[in-house]
Amino acid sequence: MGQTLQIERANQLKNKPDVSTIKFGTVFTDYMFTNRYTSEYGWSEPSIIPYQNLQLSPSCQALHYGQSVFEGLKAYKNGDDVLIFRPDENFKRMNQSLSRLSMPEINEENALNALLELLKVERDWVPDGDGQSLYIRPFVFADEPFLGVRPSESYQFNIILSPVASYYGAQLNPSSLYVESDFVRSVRGGVGFAKASGNYAASLLAQKKANELGYEQVLWLDGVEQKYVEEVGSMNIFFVRDGELVTPKLNGSILPGITRKSLIELANYKGYTVKEESIHIDDLANDLHSGRITEVFGAGTAAVISPVGRLNIHGVDHIVNDNQIGPVSQDLYDHFTDIQYGRQEDPFGWVVKL
Amino acid sequence: MGQTLQIERANQLKNKPDVSTIKFGTVFTDYMFTNRYTSEYGWSEPSIIPYQNLQLSPSCQALHYGQSVFEGLKAYKNGDDVLIFRPDENFKRMNQSLSRLSMPEINEENALNALLELLKVERDWVPDGDGQSLYIRPFVFADEPFLGVRPSESYQFNIILSPVASYYGAQLNPSSLYVESDFVRSVRGGVGFAKASGNYAASLLAQKKANELGYEQVLWLDGVEQKYVEEVGSMNIFFVRDGELVTPKLNGSILPGITRKSLIELANYKGYTVKEESIHIDDLANDLHSGRITEVFGAGTAAVISPVGRLNIHGVDHIVNDNQIGPVSQDLYDHFTDIQYGRQEDPFGWVVKL
Structure with a gap:
C-alpha cells in the first residue's frame, strides 16, 4: 500500500x-x-x-x-x-x-x-x-x-x-448452547485469539454434535483443564449475575471480540458493573440453578447480542429467564444498535461516517 | 467418483x-x-x-x-x-x-x-x-x-x-531441534492428528523463533501439561534408548505418520524392540545427559529418517552421537529406502507397482 x-x-x-x-x-x-x-x-x-x-x-x-x-x-x-x-x-x-x-x-x-x-x-x-x-x-x-x-x-x-438482512427478523429469539467437554477449540499458546481460518474448520464437528443433540451452538471450555468457560466460537459469552455483567477474561485462547469490548465499554458507561474473570463451569451451573444468573447472551458482529434461553452443562439443561430475552440484554442491544445505526448519540467516537 | x-x-x-x-x-x-x-x-x-x-x-x-x-x-x-x-x-x-x-x-x-x-x-x-x-x-x-x-x-x-530431488543430497546431515515450551501445536480434543491446513499455519511462528535461536526445527510438547514430547510438526520423533526404539504413543494430538508406522513395523521385523510411550521432557533430558539415549531421529515422508544431532531442552543443548547419524538410524534408513526403491524385497506388501 x-x-x-x-x-x-x-x-x-x-x-x-x-x-x-x-x-x-x-x-x-x-x-x-x-x-x-x-x-x-x-x-x-x-x-x-x-x-x-x-x-x-x-x-x-x-x-x-x-x-x-x-x-x-x-x-x-x-x-x-x-x-x-x-x-x-x-x-x-x-x-x-x-x-x-x-x-x-x-x-x-x-x-x-x-x-x-x-x-x-x-x-x-x-x-x-x-x-x-x-x-x-x-x-x-x-x-x-x-x-x-x-x-x-x-x-x-x-x-x-x-x-x-437482520440476523433475527422482528425479534431476538433465544438460542440454546451445549457445553462441549470432549472436543477442544483452542489452548493457551495456540491461535485461539486469532481470526484464523483453521479455528473455524476445527469447530465444525462439535457444532454438528451439538446440533444433533438439539442445541444450536457450542459453548467451549478451556483446552487445559476443560473447566473454564471460553466462548461460543462465533460469539463471546456474557452472563448477568447478581445484576452485574460477567464475561470470561481474555486469556490467549479466546477471541477478543470487538462487540465484546464495545459492550463492556457501553455497559460501564450506562452504570452497569462489568467483571472479566475466569468462570468455572461448576460455578456457572450452580449460579444458573440458584438463580444468581438471570440472563445469558452471546456477543458478536453478526447478531450483536444473541440471548441464550437454554444451556446444557454436563447433561443437565438449564433454562434461562424462561427462555425469553432479559431486560439487561434488551437494554444493551437497543442502545448498542441505536449507536450503530446513528439513532442515538455515539459518545465513544465508534462510528465512522462515510 | x-x-x-x-x-x-x-x-x-x-x-x-x-x-x-x-x-x-x-x-x-x-x-x-x-x-x-x-x-x-x-x-x-x-x-x-x-x-x-x-x-x-x-x-x-x-x-x-x-x-x-x-x-x-x-x-x-x-x-x-x-x-x-x-x-x-x-x-x-x-x-x-x-x-x-x-x-x-x-x-x-x-x-x-x-x-x-x-x-x-x-x-x-x-x-x-x-x-x-x-x-x-x-x-x-x-x-x-x-x-x-x-x-x-x-x-x-x-x-x-x-x-x-533427494532431500539430503549425498548424505544424512543431522539437524537441530528446539523444544518449544510457550507455543502449543495441538491439544487432545483438537485436530492435531489430522493433516489439516490450519495446523501448519499455526506452527510457523514457533518455527521462526527456533530458527532465530539457531535451531532448524521445533520439537513440540503436549498442549495440556507442556511436559510430554509430541512431534516435530513435519515429522514424528524417535529415540534409541538402551538400544531400543522409543517414540511417543499416539494420543490424538500427534500426527499418525505413515513413515512412523512403517518404521515401527520394519524395526520389529528386523528384531529391534520398539516402545510407544509417553516421554516426559525431563526424562528425555536426563537420558540424553546420561547417555542412555544414543540416537534421535525424525521420521516423515520428505526425508524418511532425519537424524537429530542437537536438541535444546529448556535452554540446555544436548549433542546426540557427536552430531553424526547413528548406526540404528542408518540401518533403518538404508533398509527403508531400499524397500521404497525396490532394491530390497518388500516382505510387507507396502510397495504398489504401477
Whole structure:
C-alpha cells in the first residue's frame, strides 16, 4: 500500500437484490478491494476491481498450509448517511491475527482508507431496511504456488461486501448452547485469539454434535483443564449475575471480540458493573440453578447480542429467564444498535461516517 | 467418483526439468487429477486434466473457514518400474482428516485407482536420479462461495505431482531441534492428528523463533501439561534408548505418520524392540545427559529418517552421537529406502507397482 489506489470500472453492474429475502453471505456487490504482497515489494498493488473469481495455483499455500485470516464488520444506512462501526478495531485485530500466523501486517490507516473508498463506490449497496446492513469481509491469504511448510512469500488482501438482512427478523429469539467437554477449540499458546481460518474448520464437528443433540451452538471450555468457560466460537459469552455483567477474561485462547469490548465499554458507561474473570463451569451451573444468573447472551458482529434461553452443562439443561430475552440484554442491544445505526448519540467516537 | 474417469489431453507438454537442480515443491507435471463434490451429487466428476489454475470465488469457504486437508506420498523409479509407497494408507488417513473437519470422505479405492491412472499418464515425470522421486500431493478443500460457519456444500479433491530431488543430497546431515515450551501445536480434543491446513499455519511462528535461536526445527510438547514430547510438526520423533526404539504413543494430538508406522513395523521385523510411550521432557533430558539415549531421529515422508544431532531442552543443548547419524538410524534408513526403491524385497506388501 502507500501507492495510489487504482479503480477499474465494471462494464455492467448487477441488479440490486431484495435484501430481505437473501441468505446471509451469498450475495456480493459489484466491486472488491484487492492488494498484493510479495516479499520483494511489500503491499504494492492496491486497487478496486470488479468482483471476480480468484485465479489460484493448485499449490496455493493457503489451501495446503492454512495461512489465512479474516475480519468481519458492518456498514449501516441512516437516511443518506453510511455508518461503519469501529473499522479501526478490525484492522488492528487483523494485524494481530496476521502476526500470529507469520503473515505480513497491513498498514491499518491505508486499509481503512481503502475500505472507505470501496464503500464510496458501493454506497448504493448499503441496504436501508430495518436491521439490514452491508457486511464487510476483509481477508488475507497466502497465494504463493509452493508446497513447503514455511511462511509464504506472497499474499492477497481482499475486501468483499455482502448485503445482509437482520440476523433475527422482528425479534431476538433465544438460542440454546451445549457445553462441549470432549472436543477442544483452542489452548493457551495456540491461535485461539486469532481470526484464523483453521479455528473455524476445527469447530465444525462439535457444532454438528451439538446440533444433533438439539442445541444450536457450542459453548467451549478451556483446552487445559476443560473447566473454564471460553466462548461460543462465533460469539463471546456474557452472563448477568447478581445484576452485574460477567464475561470470561481474555486469556490467549479466546477471541477478543470487538462487540465484546464495545459492550463492556457501553455497559460501564450506562452504570452497569462489568467483571472479566475466569468462570468455572461448576460455578456457572450452580449460579444458573440458584438463580444468581438471570440472563445469558452471546456477543458478536453478526447478531450483536444473541440471548441464550437454554444451556446444557454436563447433561443437565438449564433454562434461562424462561427462555425469553432479559431486560439487561434488551437494554444493551437497543442502545448498542441505536449507536450503530446513528439513532442515538455515539459518545465513544465508534462510528465512522462515510 | 464411481463415475468414469475422464481424461482431457493437454495441447502442449512442458519440458522436463533437471530434477537435481529444482527446489522442492515448485515444479509440477503436465496433468492433475480433480474431482468435485456437491451435497446433491456427491463425488461425481473425476477427471484428469491439464495442470491449471483453480478459479475460486473470493468467498471460497476454505480461504475463510479453513476446511482443507492434504496428504503427501512419493513414487519412485526402479529401472522401468514405478513404485508407490503405501498409497492406501494415505487415502485412509485422508478420510480420518476429512471426517474430523466435517468434510465428505472420499472412496479410497477410487482414489487409489485415480492416482494410478494419473501416474500412468505422467510416468515419464518420475525421475530416476539417485534419491529422486515424484512427490504426490492429494488435497481436498471446500469451495462453496458462502460466508458462514458451517460445513461447505461443495468440495474439490485434487492430486498434483511434483518431481523432487533427494532431500539430503549425498548424505544424512543431522539437524537441530528446539523444544518449544510457550507455543502449543495441538491439544487432545483438537485436530492435531489430522493433516489439516490450519495446523501448519499455526506452527510457523514457533518455527521462526527456533530458527532465530539457531535451531532448524521445533520439537513440540503436549498442549495440556507442556511436559510430554509430541512431534516435530513435519515429522514424528524417535529415540534409541538402551538400544531400543522409543517414540511417543499416539494420543490424538500427534500426527499418525505413515513413515512412523512403517518404521515401527520394519524395526520389529528386523528384531529391534520398539516402545510407544509417553516421554516426559525431563526424562528425555536426563537420558540424553546420561547417555542412555544414543540416537534421535525424525521420521516423515520428505526425508524418511532425519537424524537429530542437537536438541535444546529448556535452554540446555544436548549433542546426540557427536552430531553424526547413528548406526540404528542408518540401518533403518538404508533398509527403508531400499524397500521404497525396490532394491530390497518388500516382505510387507507396502510397495504398489504401477
